[in-house]
Amino acid sequence: MSRILCVDDEPAILRLLTVVLAVDGHEVSHAHNARDAIVLLERGGIDAVLLDLGLPDRDGLELLGAIRSIAPLPIVVVSARNDVREKVTALDLGATDYVTKPFDGDELRARLRAALRNREVAPVADVVEFGPVRLEIDHHRALVHDQPVTLTPKEFALLRALTEGRGRVLTHAALLEQVWGKAHRDDVEYLRVAVRALRLKVESDPSQPMLIRNEPGIGYRLGGGAT
Amino acid sequence: MQRPFTLYLAALVAVGGVVWATTTFLPVLGLASAALLFLLPVLFAAARGGLGPGLFAALASAAAYNFFLLPPRYTFRIHAPENLVSVIVLVAVALVTSRLATRLKAREIEALDRARLSAELAELSAALAGNPAASAFDRGVALVAERYGQMQVLADPSQIRPSVLLSSLDQAAAAWAQHNGDVTGHGTEVMPAADWTFLPLAPRNRRDRAVAAIAQRPDGTTRSRQEIDHLAQLALLLGQCRDRDALEAERRERELLAESNRLRQTLLAALSHDLRTPMTVLVGRLELLARDHPSAAEAMAAAVHLQHSLSDLLEAARIEDGALQPALESIDPVDAVTEALGRLALRPGVALQRDIRADLPFVRADAVLLDHILANLFDNAQRHARALIRVEGRAIADAVLLSIVDDGPGVPEAERDRIFERFARAEGSDRTSGSGLGLAIVKGLSDAMGMTVSVDQAPGGGARFTLAMPLAKAPSA
Numbered sequence: 001m002s003r004i005l006c007v008d009d010e011p012a013i014l015r016l017l018t019v020v021l022a023v024d025g026h027e028v029s030h031a032h033n034a035r036d037a038i039v040l041l042e043r044g045g046i047d048a049v050l051l052d053l054g055l056p057d058r059d060g061l062e063l064l065g066a067i068r069s070i071a072p073l074p075i076v077v078v079s080a081r082n083d084v085r086e087k088v089t090a091l092d093l094g095a096t097d098y099v100t101k102p103f104d105g106d107e108l109r110a111r112l113r114a115a116l117r118n119r120e121v122a123p124v125a126d127v128v129e130f131g132p133v134r135l136e137i138d139h140h141r142a143l144v145h146d147q148p149v150t151l152t153p154k155e156f157a158l159l160r161a162l163t164e165g166r167g168r169v170l171t172h173a174a175l176l177e178q179v180w181g182k183a184h185r186d187d188v189e190y191l192r193v194a195v196r197a198l199r200l201k202v203e204s205d206p207s208q209p210m211l212i213r214n215e216p217g218i219g220y221r222l223g224g225g226a227t
Numbered sequence: 228m229q230r231p232f233t234l235y236l237a238a239l240v241a242v243g244g245v246v247w248a249t250t251t252f253l254p255v256l257g258l259a260s261a262a263l264l265f266l267l268p269v270l271f272a273a274a275r276g277g278l279g280p281g282l283f284a285a286l287a288s289a290a291a292y293n294f295f296l297l298p299p300r301y302t303f304r305i306h307a308p309e310n311l312v313s314v315i316v317l318v319a320v321a322l323v324t325s326r327l328a329t330r331l332k333a334r335e336i337e338a339l340d341r342a343r344l345s346a347e348l349a350e351l352s353a354a355l356a357g358n359p360a361a362s363a364f365d366r367g368v369a370l371v372a373e374r375y376g377q378m379q380v381l382a383d384p385s386q387i388r389p390s391v392l393l394s395s396l397d398q399a400a401a402a403w404a405q406h407n408g409d410v411t412g413h414g415t416e417v418m419p420a421a422d423w424t425f426l427p428l429a430p431r432n433r434r435d436r437a438v439a440a441i442a443q444r445p446d447g448t449t450r451s452r453q454e455i456d457h458l459a460q461l462a463l464l465l466g467q468c469r470d471r472d473a474l475e476a477e478r479r480e481r482e483l484l485a486e487s488n489r490l491r492q493t494l495l496a497a498l499s500h501d502l503r504t505p506m507t508v509l510v511g512r513l514e515l516l517a518r519d520h521p522s523a524a525e526a527m528a529a530a531v532h533l534q535h536s537l538s539d540l541l542e543a544a545r546i547e548d549g550a551l552q553p554a555l556e557s558i559d560p561v562d563a564v565t566e567a568l569g570r571l572a573l574r575p576g577v578a579l580q581r582d583i584r585a586d587l588p589f590v591r592a593d594a595v596l597l598d599h600i601l602a603n604l605f606d607n608a609q610r611h612a613r614a615l616i617r618v619e620g621r622a623i624a625d626a627v628l629l630s631i632v633d634d635g636p637g638v639p640e641a642e643r644d645r646i647f648e649r650f651a652r653a654e655g656s657d658r659t660s661g662s663g664l665g666l667a668i669v670k671g672l673s674d675a676m677g678m679t680v681s682v683d684q685a686p687g688g689g690a691r692f693t694l695a696m697p698l699a700k701a702p703s704a
Contacts, residue, residue, distance in 0.1 A: 206585035217594035
């Protein structure tokens with residue numbers, strides 16, 4: 001039961017989204033362009049945004065940045081642009097998720113649910129928890145399914161970044177920057193090697209990883225929370 | 228150039244003059260001075276006419292000196308040995324002077340020729356550089372033809388044989404010039420009996436060589452060796468122009484091609500983008516409708532099928548266009564398989580079996596394209612499987628082999644190559660599912676990433692598709 005702002009210049013898509021989201025009891029506000037979207041956001045009362053990138057008055061990626069600066073809302077991009085680089089940019093700019101048109105209604109609702117559920121950003125604290133992972137930062141202690149796991153500092157940092165992402169897809173560059181530093185933003189190799197090592201320690205079947213999930217060409221997210 | 232006969236006559240006349248002068252003034256001059264005077268006709272004749280007239284003048288002078296002046300006069304006998312010396316000196320002077328004069332003359336001719344050649348080359352270069360719009364080569368040929376006579380360019384052997392223009396000897400000379408890079412035909416050492424002179428347009432070290440044929444002079448005289456050499460150099464310059472023209476034409480063609488490719492890609496992208504919105508509305512609405520009205524389910528299935536076919540068509544067009552630019556990176560094959568399988572909607576009654584080790588080496592691939600390949604291969608397997616799909620991965624020396632095995636009817640040996648072509652379907656397969664492009668897309672995408680895909684028969688009788696993914700280089704981290 002949330003209020004969702006749908007930003008799309010196609011009236012037919014807006015009407016479709018209204019019906020699809022009504023299944024979950026969401027109330028939908030429409031904006032046909034970036035200006036209307038900002039007016040509605042500033043009025044308040046919005047819980048999440050579904051954002052099309054192709055808007056008549058302003059590039060959707062720009063609007064994404066603007067929305068971020070108004071309120072820390074979950075933003076799910078719903079776009080006809082099916083390009084990995086576009087997705088990576090949107091996620092790096094703060095989008096919570098990215099759905100490509102034509103979308104499957106059930107999948108869209110599931111992703112919106114996940115985005116809404118995970119919106120409560122955990123305050124910086126000693127303990128970070130998401131799904132089956134519990135990290136005690138001060139003690140450098142990791143528990144997965146209540147089992148203690150011994151991690152190297154890099155593995156711990158990586159798992160912490162993923163856990164704090166709360167199921168959000170974190171791009172390769174974002175993870176690399178957070179764990180290895182800005183200079184290593186492009187060293188995807190590091191990430192692959194570390195993810196594999198981490199999986200061997202935390203996955204129940206590392207050949208079929210369910211906890212650290214890969215988004216082809218984009219990044220990783222922590223699975224295991226109900227989706 | 229004076230005719231040789233005149234030169235000899237002039238030498239004789241000069242000697243005669245000296246004889247007259249010396250005999251007349253002998254008492255005043257004395258024998259020694261008289262002998263010196265005989266050097267004059269020798270020098271004169273050698274300088275003007277070269278060795279022949281010089282030597283002739285020397286012998287005539289020696290003979291006249293001996294006959295008219297040396298005692299006993301009016302005989303050819305020589306009494307004192309020093310008088311023999313004067314004769315030898317006269318001959319020696321004639322030899323040396325004529326050699327010097329000949330060499331000097333040759334240098335002069337050479338210098339003049341070189342000056343003319345460089346002036347012409349400069350003129351030609353200036354003319355060629357002048358107007359880049361027209362063909363530099365054509366202008367160069369016109370310029371040379373205007374100055375030296377009719378000129379034909381024979382670009383390749385087919386323009387030499389058969390030919391109405393050239394006699395069989397000319398054809399042979401042209402072929403020789405083309406093949407060996409020598410100047411041949413009229414005025415040269417190679418087949419001089421030919422009517423035309425053939426000038427290669429490229430130096431000897433080049434293989435494909437065009438040849439310029441230049442006609443004889445209008446007055447029928449043979450061109451000098453210098454002129455032939457000169458023309459040969461002009462021909463090489465023309466050859467350079469021709470190469471430049473060809474490069475320029477190639478560049479323009481490439482640009483045109485690139486432009487048309489860009490247009491097509493823009494069109495494809497726009498089409499794919501513009502189709503997405505109506506497809507979203509169509510499928511989304513039917514999906515909702517089908518919840519309450521089971522009769523709409525069929526329409527929805529058709530719309531979903533249409534949507535997949537459209538996206539397959541666009542993808543195939545993109546591959547065919549060469550518009551793919553794979554972003555190759557190191558990929559964990561376990562990731563790739565897990566994600567693609569995660570989205571697979573298995574038909575009821577079909578089970579999935581995985582046999583993939585978690586420590587397979589990383590492969591070099593574009594994550595999105597690889598995902599697309601795997602999705603298509605898995606989808607293909609689940610449409611043909613009776614009850615089981617097996618996914619197996621193993622590493623060999625330089626690749627990871629991923630096999631997708633189904634227990635369906637398999638692909639007959641005769642159709643195994645054809646199955647990766649567009650719209651190819653195995654005999655008796657379900658004609659309503661799939662766009663007929665899935666495997667063609669798999670092939671196109673794997674080719675683009677340097678992977679190979681093949682199909683053979685699984686031990687149990689079904690189809691086994693195998694994707695060979697090249698290894699990423701060993702990670703350094």
